[in-house]
Amino acid sequence: MKRLVLGLLGALLGLIGLGxxxxxxxxxxxxxxxxEADIPIGQVSGDAVRAVVVTDFQISSSTALPVDETWFDLRLEVTGEQPLFMGVADKPDSLQYLQGVPYELVTGIDSSSDSMDSTTIPGDRVPPDPxxxxxxxxxQTGRQASVAWPVSNSDKTLVVMNRDASKGVAADISVIATVTWIGPLAVGMLIAGVVLVGxxxxxxxxxxRAGGTAPPSSQPPMASAYTR
Structure with a gap:
């Protein structure tokens, strides 16, 4: 009985520890x-435009996150060969700023299929310094820049431009998802797992060892016969 209890308890703790x-x-x-989880999304570009506008942003990534999206803070990061400007604004404000300016309007990016839904908006106006x-x-500005992206607000747009507002914009976009308590939680799970497996x-x-020990005999010892 003792052997069975120890074995079952050991197996249970082992399964929990491995999990x-x-x-x-x-x-x-x-x-x-x-x-922090860094998730590549895709490239946005336009050779004859002065800005790329990402609106109705839909993140689709082959990297699945094991937590709800409302749990983390999102930042969008762009990298490019030229110094870039990136900004987040309300949709009406950004479209008003770019009125008459040639720009690429991106309505969806799917990183899992490497596709982008976009429309080129023509224009000939040079925008003021963004x-x-x-x-x-x-x-933010720079060859690598990042801005906070509101998870729950769908009326925001991301605007990516060359810092001098010149034509020919190209940038790689990635999402940085931050959950501050995930790191300590993961380390704690690993430590607890090691302890439980041990x-x-x-x-x-x-x-x-309990199974290898012979149980004591319940029979009284027999007296040896004595003869003279």
């Missing part, structure tokens, strides 16, 4: 210890 190790490993590989505008809720091994060893 924690697996789950912690997945979270750690996706988010790292800092809780960095001097006050319409942006967040903005306890499981100990219990299984004890069960094996």
């Amino acid at each position: 924690l190790l697996g789950g912690g490993g997945v979270l750690l590989s996706l988010f790292g210890t800092d809780g 960095g001097a505008e006050t319409i942006w809720t967040d903005q 306890l499981a091994i100990l219990l299984l060893v004890l069960a094996f």
Whole structure:
């Protein structure tokens, strides 16, 4: 009976420990210890335009996140060979700023199929310096730049331009999803998993040893015959 109990308890702890190790490993590989997951989305570009506008942003990535999207903070990051400007603004404000300016209107990016739904909006006006505008809720410049993206607000647009507003815009977009508590949680799961697997091994060893011990005899010892 003791052997059975130890064996079952050891097997149960082992399964729980392996589950924690697996789950912690997945979270750690996706988010790292800092809780950040970097998800490549795709490239936006336009040779004859002065801006690329991403509206009604739909993130579709082959990298699945094991948490609800409302749990994390999102940042959009762009990288390019030329110094870039990127900004987030309300849709009416950004379209008003770009009125008469040639730009590429992107209505969907699907990274899993490497496709982009876009329309070229013609124009001949040169826009004013984007960095001097006050319409942006967040903005940044550089060959690598990132801005905060509101998860719950679908009326925002991402505007990507060359910093000098010249023609020929090309940038790679990625999403940085941050869940601050994921890193410590993953590390804690790994530690707990190691401890439980260690306890499981100990219990299984004890069960094996308990099974190898002969039970004491219930019969009284027989007296040896004595003769003179």
